[in-house]
Amino acid sequence: MTITQTFYTLLASAILAFVAWRYYRKWRYRQAMAQPFPTEWASILKQYLPIYPRLPEALQGELQQHILHFIYTKQFVGCNGLNINDTIRVTIAAEACLLLLNRPTTRYANLKWIYVYPTTFTAKREHQDEYGVVSQKRAHLLGESWQNGRIVLAWDSVEQGMANFTDGHNVVLHEFAHQLDQEDGAANGAPLLYTKDAYRIWAQIFSDEFNQLQSTLARGNSSLIDSYGATNPAEFFAVVTEVFFERPLQMQARHPELFEQLRDYYHLDPSQWLSTKAM
Numbered sequence: 001m002t003i004t005q006t007f008y009t010l011l012a013s014a015i016l017a018f019v020a021w022r023y024y025r026k027w028r029y030r031q032a033m034a035q036p037f038p039t040e041w042a043s044i045l046k047q048y049l050p051i052y053p054r055l056p057e058a059l060q061g062e063l064q065q066h067i068l069h070f071i072y073t074k075q076f077v078g079c080n081g082l083n084i085n086d087t088i089r090v091t092i093a094a095e096a097c098l099l100l101l102n103r104p105t106t107r108y109a110n111l112k113w114i115y116v117y118p119t120t121f122t123a124k125r126e127h128q129d130e131y132g133v134v135s136q137k138r139a140h141l142l143g144e145s146w147q148n149g150r151i152v153l154a155w156d157s158v159e160q161g162m163a164n165f166t167d168g169h170n171v172v173l174h175e176f177a178h179q180l181d182q183e184d185g186a187a188n189g190a191p192l193l194y195t196k197d198a199y200r201i202w203a204q205i206f207s208d209e210f211n212q213l214q215s216t217l218a219r220g221n222s223s224l225i226d227s228y229g230a231t232n233p234a235e236f237f238a239v240v241t242e243v244f245f246e247r248p249l250q251m252q253a254r255h256p257e258l259f260e261q262l263r264d265y266y267h268l269d270p271s272q273w274l275s276t277k278a279m
């Protein structure tokens with residue numbers, strides 16, 4: 001066999017191996033998706049996620065499919081000695097996938113790793129003061145969303161968010177809303193919308209509501225929307241997403257235009273879930 005023949009034989013073998021590997025991966029994925037939703041996982045949802053029994057059956061089924069995909073495609077990493085178990089995987093996946101229901105989605109295609117700490121974690125962050133001086137400081141964090149395929153969560157905060165699903169605070173909804181915001185490459189408080197017109201209306205209503213929150217807080221008054229939302233437009237979108245899912249009736253009454261924008265974006269109306277089934 002000449003050197004040229006050997007080269008082409010090796011090349012053909014490499015291509016064949018690559019195609020076989022791709023085919024095997026797709027086959028494994030299809031097999032995993034075709035499995036019935038594990039009964040232990042369904043029990044975890046019923047036990048830990050108060051919103052789950054209230055969802056219409058069609059959305060429960062869709063959520064289960066999203067959870068299977070999420071757990072198959074993302075890697076959970078326990079930090080500071082935390083052992084990752086099914087409760088951690090299923091509950092985080094479920095709350096994350098709540099934001100994907102009933103609409104076209106790439107299912108957090110860029111997200112690869114979920115790092116979970118047992119409790120609040122510290123991280124070095126750069127801070128710039130009003131004179132432009134940049135310094136390093138250590139921050140205590142409940143969660144973080146990165147554009148490089150990572151999300152970081154504190155498990156005790158996740159548990160608190162699940163235990164009280166009506167207080168408008170939920171770190172998983174918050175961090176995954178950031179992921180949606182970051183899908184277009186810019187964390188600016190506007191996720192990928194469905195039409196060009198939608199961006200104009202979104203920008204107008206969100207900036208009005210953001211300015212209104214800042215003025216309310218400046219006057220020393222409280223708001224349904226947590227003060228952290230006044231940090232910047234990206235935080236505002238993450239914070240109002242928490243309120244939209246956990247306190248929909250209050251948001252609908254006090255911030256109807258904002259509620260309408262979020263309802264159109266998420267293709268969901270969580271206020272309807274309150275009366276459809278008993279908690």
Ligand SMILES: [Zn+2]
Nearest residue numbers: 174178235238
């Ligand atoms: Zn945030």
